[in-house]
Amino acid sequence: MEAQATYIALAALFGIFMAWGIGANDVANAMATSVGSKALTIKQAVLVAAIFEFLGAVLAGGEVTSTIRKGIVDANLLSGTPDLLVYGMLAALLAAGTWLLIASRNGWPVSTTHSIVGAIVGFAAVGIGFDAVQWGKVGTIVMSWIVSPLTAGFIAYLIYMSVQALILRQEDPLARAKRYVPVYIFFAGFTITLVTILKGLKHVGLDISLANAYILAILIGVVIALIGAFAIRRIEPDKKLDKKQHFYTVERVFGVLMIVTACSMAFAHGSNDVANAIGPLAAVISIARTGVIGANSAIPIWVLGLGGAGIVIGLATYGIRVIKTVGHRITQLTPSRGFAAELAAATTIVIASGTGIPISTTHTLVGAVLGVGLARGIEAIDLRVVGRIFVSWVVTIPAGAFLAIVFFYIFKATLP
Numbered sequence: 001m002e003a004q005a006t007y008i009a010l011a012a013l014f015g016i017f018m019a020w021g022i023g024a025n026d027v028a029n030a031m032a033t034s035v036g037s038k039a040l041t042i043k044q045a046v047l048v049a050a051i052f053e054f055l056g057a058v059l060a061g062g063e064v065t066s067t068i069r070k071g072i073v074d075a076n077l078l079s080g081t082p083d084l085l086v087y088g089m090l091a092a093l094l095a096a097g098t099w100l101l102i103a104s105r106n107g108w109p110v111s112t113t114h115s116i117v118g119a120i121v122g123f124a125a126v127g128i129g130f131d132a133v134q135w136g137k138v139g140t141i142v143m144s145w146i147v148s149p150l151t152a153g154f155i156a157y158l159i160y161m162s163v164q165a166l167i168l169r170q171e172d173p174l175a176r177a178k179r180y181v182p183v184y185i186f187f188a189g190f191t192i193t194l195v196t197i198l199k200g201l202k203h204v205g206l207d208i209s210l211a212n213a214y215i216l217a218i219l220i221g222v223v224i225a226l227i228g229a230f231a232i233r234r235i236e237p238d239k240k241l242d243k244k245q246h247f248y249t250v251e252r253v254f255g256v257l258m259i260v261t262a263c264s265m266a267f268a269h270g271s272n273d274v275a276n277a278i279g280p281l282a283a284v285i286s287i288a289r290t291g292v293i294g295a296n297s298a299i300p301i302w303v304l305g306l307g308g309a310g311i312v313i314g315l316a317t318y319g320i321r322v323i324k325t326v327g328h329r330i331t332q333l334t335p336s337r338g339f340a341a342e343l344a345a346a347t348t349i350v351i352a353s354g355t356g357i358p359i360s361t362t363h364t365l366v367g368a369v370l371g372v373g374l375a376r377g378i379e380a381i382d383l384r385v386v387g388r389i390f391v392s393w394v395v396t397i398p399a400g401a402f403l404a405i406v407f408f409y410i411f412k413a414t415l416p
Contacts (some may be wrong), residue, residue, distance in 0.1 A: 001401075002084050002416070003188050003288075003416040004067070004288040004289070006283055006415065006416065007086050007090070007284055007287075007288045007398065007415075008284065009287050010090055010284075010415075011086075011089070011090060011093070011254060011280070011281045011284035011285060011288075012281065012306065013021050013092045014093035014097060014281075015093055015277050015278065015280070015281035015303075015306060015307065015310070016277075016306060016309075016310040017093070017094070017097035017108065017114070017279040017320060018092060018094075018096050018097040018100070018112075018276065018280075018310070019274070019277040019278075019306070019307045019308075019309070019310025019311045020097070020310045020311075020313055020314035020317075021096065021097045021099075021100025021101060021104065021112065021115075021314060022112045022273050022274075022276060022277060022310070022318075023049075023053075023310065023311040023312060023313050023314020023315040023316075023318075023319065023361075024099070024100065024101075024104040024110065024314035024315065024317065024318035024319055024321075024322070025103060025104045025108075025110060025112060025314075025319075025322050026111075026112045026269065026310055026361045026362060027049055027053060027269060027273075027312075027314065027315040027319060028104075028109070028318075028319035028320070028321070028322035028323045028326070029109050029322060029361060029362050029365045029366070030049070030053075030265045030266060030269045030314065030316060030345075030361060030365065031046075031048070031049055031262065031265075031266070031319065031323060032109075032273075032322065032323045032325075032326035032327035032328075032365070033043040033258075033262075033265075033326070033327060033333055033338035033341050033342050033365070033368075033369065034159075034258055034259075034262040034265075034276055034327075034338060034342065035046075035323050035327045035333050036323070036326070036327025036328050036333040036338060037255075037258060037327075037333040037335045037337065037338030037339075038255075038335070039254075039255045039258035039259065039262070039335045039338060040258070040259070040262060040318075042320060042323070043241075045262070045315075045319075045323075046300050046312075046316045046319070048259075048266055049262055049266045049311075049312060050263075050312045050316075051263075051266075052079045052263045052266035052270065053266045053267070053269060053311050053312055053315075054270065054305075054308035054309065054311075054312060055270065055308075055310065056266065056267035056268060056269065056270025056271040056274070056308075057270040057274035057278075057304050057308035058301065058305050058308055059271070060305045062198075072120050072124070072134055072137055072138060072141075073085070073088075073120060073128070073132055073133060075355065076163040078241075082287045083350055083415075084127055084128065084412070085283065085287060086122070086201040086287055086288070086415075087123075087127070087408055087411040087412050087415060088123035088124060088127050088128075088224065088404075088408055089120075089275065089279075089280035089281075089283050089284050090284065090407070090411055091119070091123050091404045091405075091406075091407035091408035091410075091411055092116060092119035092120045092122075092194060092280050092400075092404050093116075093119075093277070093280050093281065094121055094403075094404075094407050095115075095119040095122070095123075095291075095400055095401075095402075095403035095406075095407050096112065096115035096116040096118075096119045096276070096400055096404075098403055099115050099119075099298050099396065099399050099403060100112060100115055101314050102247065103317040103392065103396075104314075104318045104319075104321055104322060105318070105321065105416065106321070106326040107321040107322055107324060107325045107388055108202045108322070108325070108388075108389075108392040109322050109325055109362050109366065109392070110362060110392050110393060110395075110396045111203070111360035111361075111362040111363060111393060111396055112273060112360075112361075112362075112400035113141075113145075113276055113361075114145070114277045114358065114360060114393065114397050114400065115275070115276070115280070115396055115397075115399075115400040116276040116277075116280070116398070116400065117138065117141060117400075118396060118397035118398065118399070118400030118401045118404075119400040119403065119404035120280070120404070121133050121138060121397075121401055122400065122401025122402065122403075122404040122405045122408075123404045123405060124407045125401075126405050126408065127408050127412070137399075139259075140156075140273070143193050144352065144359045144360075145359065145360050145363050146350055148348055148359040148363050148364045148367065149363040149364060149366060149367025149368075149370075150346050150367060151364075151367075151373030152344045152345045152347075152348040152364045152365070152367040152371065153344075153368060153370050153374070154370040155344035155347060155348065155368070155371070156340050156341050156343075156344035156345070156367075156368040156369070156370075156371030156372050156375075157371040157372070157374060157375050159184075159339075159344055159373040160336070160340035160341075160351060160371070161338050161375055162339060163339075163340060164375070166180050167180055167181075167250065167336075168250070168336065170249065173247060173250045174237055174249050174250050174253070176230050177232070177250045177253040177254070177312060178229075178233060178253065181226070181228070181229075181232055181253050181254065181256070181257050182225045182226070182228050182229040182232065182266055184339070184343070185224055185225045185228035185229075185230075185256075185260050185275060185384070186221045186222060186224070186225035187343070188221075188224075188257075188260045188261050188264050188343055188346070189220055189221035189222075189223075189224035189225060189260065189264075189352055190217050190218060190220070190221030191217075191346065191347055192264040192267055192268065192346065192350065193216065193217040193220040193221060193348075194213060194214070194217040197295050211345055214283075214402075220368035224260065224289050228260060229259065231256050232253050232256055234336065235249065235252055235253055235256075235303070236249075237249045239337060247334075250336070251334050251335045251336060252335075252336035254334070254336040254338075254339050255265075255335040257335070257339050258335045258339050258342065260337055261338075261342040261343045261346060262342060264343070264346040265336065265342045265345060265346045265349075266344045268345075268349040269349060269361050270308060270311065270348045271350075272309040272350075273311075273313065273361055274304060274320060274358050276310060277307045277310065277311075278303055278307040279308075280301055280383050281303060281307075282305075285303065309312055317390070325385070325389075326365065326366065329382060329385045330367060330369050330370070330373065330381060330382060330385055330386060330389075331370075331372065331373035331376075331380050331381050331382065332380070333372075336385040337372045337376075338372075340368075340371075340375075341365065341368040341369045341371070341372045342368070344368040344371065345361070345364045345365045345367075345368040349364055350363050354403060359400055360380070362393070363393070366386075366389060370386065
C-alpha cells in the first residue's frame with residue numbers, strides 16, 4: 001500500500017509538472033496568434049485559456065489519452081513486472097517536463113507530443129527492450145507530425161485567400177467584413193461544438209446520435225454567429241485611424257472573430273494535448289490500483305482536471321517567452337491573418353482529437369502561421385526564425401529520450 005501511494009503521489013506531481021510545461025510552451029503557441037495580432041492582451045489570453053483549455057481537457061481529453069497510454073509500448077512484455085512500467089512512465093513524465101522547462105526558458109516553441117513520445121520510446125528501448133516499442137504506431141504518429149502542419153498550412157492559406165477575395169480586395173471592405181465575418185464565426189462555432197458533442201460528452205455520461213449532434217452544432221453555431229454579428233454591427237468606422245492604417249476598422253471586426261477562434265483553439269488544444277501529461281499518469285494510477293498492466297479503467301475526472309489546471313498555470317507563469325517567438329517573429333500578424341491561422345489550426349487539431357491521433361499543436365500552429373505568411377509571399381516570413389524552430393523540433397525527441405533513460409535508471413534503483 002505504501003508503494004502504491006508513493007507511485008500515485010509521484011505520478012500526480014510529475015503529471016502537474018508536465019502539464020505546467022504544456023501550458024508554458026504549447027498553450028503559449030495556441031495563444032500566440034491572438035496576442036501577436038493584438039486581438040487579446042496577455043491577461044485576456046490567460047483568462048480564455050484558463051476556461052477553455054480546462055474544459056477541453058476535462059470534457060474531450062479521453063480519446064487521445066487512450067492512444068498515448070496504450071499505443072506506443074507493448075505492455076504485454078511487462079505483464080510479470082508492472083513496476084518497470086511505473087518507473088518508465090514516471091521517468092517519461094519527469095523527462096518531458098524537464099525538457100519543456102529548458103525550452104520554455106529559452107523561448108523555443110517545441111512539441112510536447114515529441115517530448116513525451118520520445119521519452120516513452122527512450123525508456124522502453126532500454127528498460128524493456130527494443131522490441132517493446134510499437135514502431136508501427138510511432139511511425140503513424142511521426143506521419144501525423146508531417147501531415148498536421150501541411151494540412152493546417154493549406155487550410156490557413158485557403159481561409160486567408162478567401163478573406164482577401166471576399167473582403168480585403170473589395171471596394172467596401174468594412175461592409176463586406178460585416179457581411180461575411182459572421183459566416184466565419186458560424187464555422188468556428190460549429191466545428192468546436194461538434195467535437196465537444198461527439199468526443200467530449202461521452203465522458204460525462206451523455207451520448208447523442210450523429211444526426212442530432214450535427215443539428216445541435218448547427219444551432220449553436222448560428223447562435224454564436226448571431227452574437228458575433230450583433231457585436232460587429234456596433235463597430236463604427238474610424239476614418240482618422242483608417243487613413244493612418246489601412247483596414248484598421250476591418251481588422252477590428254476580425255478582432256471580434258479572433259476571440260471566438262481563440263476559444264476554439266484553446267478548447268481543441270486542451271482536448272488533444274492533455275493526453276501528453278495524463279496518459280502516463282493514468283497508466284501509473286491504473287497499475288498502482290489494480291496491480292495489472294493494461295486493465296481497462298476509466299480515467300478519473302480528477303486526473304483530467306489536474307492536467308487542465310497545470311496547463312493554465314504554465315501559461316500564466318512562463319508562456320510569454322514562447323508567445324513572443326510565435327506571435328511576433330515568424331511573420332507579422334493582424335487579426336485577419338491570426339484568425340485564418342487559428343481557425344485552420346483548431347480545425348486540424350479537432351479532426352486529430354476526434355480520430356485519436358496525438359498530433360503536435362506546435363507543428364500545426366506554426367504550419368498555419370506559415371500558410372498565412374505564404375498567402376502574402378515568401379518574403380513575408382522570417383526564414384531564420386523558422387529555421388531555428390525546426391532545429392528545436394529535431395532536438396526534442398532525442399532530448400526527451402535521453403532524459404527518460406537517466407531518470408528510469410534512477411527510479412529503478414531508488415523506488416520500492
